[in-house]
Amino acid sequence: MVNCCGLVSEKNQPVPLKSISVELQVQDHVVSVSSSLQYVNEEEHPLEALFVFPLPADAAVCHFSAKIGEQEFVAELQDKQTSAAGVSEVSSACVIPYTLSLSVEVRSSDRISRLESSCSLDPLVFLDAQHTHATVNLSTGHRFNKDVELLLYYENTHQPTAVVEAGAAAAQPGSLMGDPVLMISLYPEFPADVMSSLASRGEFVFVVDRSGSMDRMMHHGKDAQMRIQSARDTLLLLLKSLPMGCYFNIYGFGSGFESFFPQSVVYSEDTMEEALNRVRNMKADMGGTKILQPLKHIYSQPCYPDHPRQLFIFTDGEVWNTKEVLDLVKSHVNSHRCFSFGIGEGASTALITGMAREGSGHAQFITGTDRMQPKVMQSLRFALQPAVDSISVDWSVPEGVTVDMLSPPINTLFQAQRALIYAQLKGQSSGTAKGAVTLKYKLKDQPVTNQLQFALKPIEDTGRTIHRLAARSVIRSLELEMQAGRAEAEAVRSRIVELSVQAGVSSVHTAFIGVNKDGKRTITGPLLQRRVPVRIMARRSGGGGGRGGRSGGGGMRIRAMPGPMMPCSGMPMAAPMMPRMLKKGAAPKMSRSGARSISTQPTDCRMMVECDSVSHLAEPEPQTDPLLQLVSLQKASGCWELNASLATVFGKTESEVANHRPAQVDVSVWVTVLALIWLYACRSDDQVEWQFVAMKAALWIRSQKPEGLSQCVCDGNVLLGGHVTENMLAI
Known part of the structure; x- marks a missing residue:
């Protein structure tokens, strides 16, 4: 089984990586990434090698090529019935010295507030007075001691936006790639007063x-x-x-x-x-x-x-x-x-x-x-918590223009989730050059309405990122329909293949086939596709793209983990791999395209991302996780009672816990405060797991109206070696 990412030999050894060049083009809440990676064969003999590149689950790969010496090979999408595919898994990581260059271009319908990174960046350069177009580069000398993370912040995070992308001039009018495509971003705001109280019924x-x-x-x-x-x-x-x-x-x-x-x-x-x-x-x-x-x-x-x-x-x-x-x-x-x-x-x-x-x-x-x-x-x-529901989208376009929805209906959005809605604009208007869309939804039975205007024909050509992500959305909806048995299989399959080839976006029914660019000869041997469990490389944060993104102060987080440094764990990703013979000293170049792009100097790749036989073994002994031990001892009301098991979680004896209790405080209140201090002091990274346990405990403490609570927290910190405040405990 392959256990490295990047270019690896058939013996599962990494081919030395020498350099990486990455270009990002951000359009509101989606990003096109183009990466170029250069490898050199330092062996005495030619190598049979596989290129393994982990992809985000919400990425659409639209280009992949490899240059070996003077020969360039390009992967072309074809119907899978005429090609073969294999499935496996990839994990682990490799470390080799190489260089990285990273450039970012941002275009937005909203004003760009700032761009931050975990690594050193050159100054952000705005290319217009409105601060909606900017560029930035990674500073030279990156040491690969951390992941490269970019946090992009917009000024009006929760304001819906509508972006129109021009169709390709060479594509057939009326086709998805030939018509303009509109992308709506909906990221509802959940006011603090709405979210402050959790439902107590259900x-x-x-x-x-x-x-x-x-x-x-x-x-x-x-x-x-x-x-x-x-x-x-x-x-x-x-x-x-x-x-x-x-x-x-x-x-x-x-x-x-x-x-x-x-x-x-x-x-x-x-x-x-x-x-x-x-x-x-x-x-x-x-x-x-x-x-x-x-x-x-x-x-x-x-x-x-x-x-x-x-x-x-x-x-x-x-x-x-x-x-x-x-x-x-x-x-x-x-x-x-x-x-x-x-x-x-x-x-x-x-x-x-x-x-x-x-x-x-x-x-x-x-x-x-x-x-x-x-x-x-x-x-x-x-x-x-309350959720956004009753979501509707209404269009107002001039005569001669129709709107074809490409995204499936959205029933519900929860806090920190974003929805990207795609639509195809068909036909032409002899008069009005603008259209409008009205978004309506309810939050806790309160109606919210937003109206957005958009140009029917964008002035400049900004690429096909939105088109390809829209095609990916349609393809995935069709694939799910087919799996669920809701449509005639062969007709749906033909539509998927047609869209996939037209947009250059891979699907379960198409495969990338390597073709020699000079001679237009298909490379012998099938291009393989493997399911790669990998950490998501593009995560949404606040202004991020895609449904299901997390809030992080109104920014979009783009995470890049170059080449073989990428740990492979998390959501399953599909990675095209091209088997080729590499001669000593050969430096292949690979490239991909889609909602995210990747290219290597042996390989060039691009992709698009929304910024969103059973082996029965003897069951091992359960892990004695102190957190689960603590939780298991809590009463349904939210309190704890003093016993030896609880004291063990604190790393104390039962008598030690009892002897440190303030005289005026009830035993159950005392140990419940200790449990909260322990959670905040020792397991703060796992707060998402114990948040409701702590809320119940705090609610129970408040219901007891105890005296000397401040002294109780102070003494609890001394006993457990914590620095937790009464405000943190919400008691």
Whole structure:
């Protein structure tokens, strides 16, 4: 198995990398990246080599070429039925000395506030008086001691924007690449007063896959858990995080299904403990993966008034009746929200994303070395907080012009999520040169309306980044339809191939085939495509692009981890690899294009990114994580009680904890304050996992109205060696 990124020999050894040149062209919330990497064969003999380049899951590769000596080879997209493809995995990293040059050009419809980086940059140069066009370069002498991160901040982060990109003059009018394409960015603002209070009501139903495949390891790295053990730990966090007075139930499914309770029960100390006892004994012993019947049973149960139903589904597989499952979820969309979690590489994308889409929820994938708990707790926050819904897009264009929506409908947006909406402008107008779009949505039942104007024909040609990302959006929607069995397979496949070849964007039904640029001869041997688990290289932050981006103060984060320095872990990425013979001293050049671009002096690549047989092993002994130990000891009300197990988490004896208690403070208040101090002082990096546990604890402390709380916090810091303030604890 290949375990390095970059150019590697058939013996899995890295070919020395000498230089990297990267050019970024940012257009509002998407970026086109072109990278050029140069390698030199220092061996005595020619090498058979593979080029392995990890790509973000939301990237669209649109160009790849390699130059070896004087010969240049270009990868051309063709129907996969006339080519072959292989699938494997890539992980690990390589370290070799090389140089890096990085240049960035930013164009925006919003005023650029600033650009920051984790590395030294030359001064930002504005190319217009409005500060909407700028360039910046990475300073020379980068030492590769850290990832290169760029944080781009716009002035009006939450203001929707509409950008029109001109069609290609050589493309057929009426085709996607020949017509102008519009991109709308929607990143709603969630005011603090709306988000300050979490819902204290709701019915939470957790549906866990207990099929045999859940006995697999989460990954093949150190300290990997079994999937079923990770699910048990996650259920522990979920059960401890629920608000008092809500309703809950837990289902396990495989070939059949079972539930902990005949129907959802009120969350209390007794029901929580009963559920936890059953969770501890939960095993992957229920056969296959059949999810339809448990869903039917759940939906047949009446909903509780004033307790909206929130469904959390965990699975690592796929089902044969995806369309029937999605239709069932969709038919109950008005009575619940569905949050789905795909565990491992084998989880069906169509099933996981489809259930979340039809259920107005959110989908998460846990792959590579990802931990399940942070992603699930993020979704729990989504479930407990208000969401943007009732999203509509209305167009006003002159006669002769029509708008063809390219993006699927968006039902829901949660805090820190952005939506990019693509549309094709067809036809021509003899009069008005402008159009308008009205965006409407509701947040906590309050209507919000934004109207944006846009030019029907952009004045300057800024490339085809938006076109290719729009094509990628259409292709992925068609692929999901095909997987779900919702459309005639051959017709959809033909449309995917047509779009893929036309836009130069890869798909599951097309493949890059290497062609000698000089002689136009196809290179012998198929171009391989491998699924590469890799850390996302472009992350959204505030002003970032793509649905699902995280807020980070209103900026877009572009993360570059050059060449073989890239650790391969995280979401699955597809990396084209070209087998070639390299002679000694040969320096191949590779290049890619798409919503992000990459090129190497042996290889040139470009791509586009929105800135968004089972081996049954003996289950290892569970890891004694102090955080999970602490959480497991919390009462449903939010408090802790003093015992030896709790003192052990603090690294103290029970008598030490008892003897340091301020005289005027109740024992439960004292140890609950200590638990909060320990969380903030010792596990601050894991706050997303324990945030609700801490909120319940703080709420319980406030309800006790204790005296001497400030002294309690002071003494707790002395005992545990912390520096946590009373304000931090929110008590």
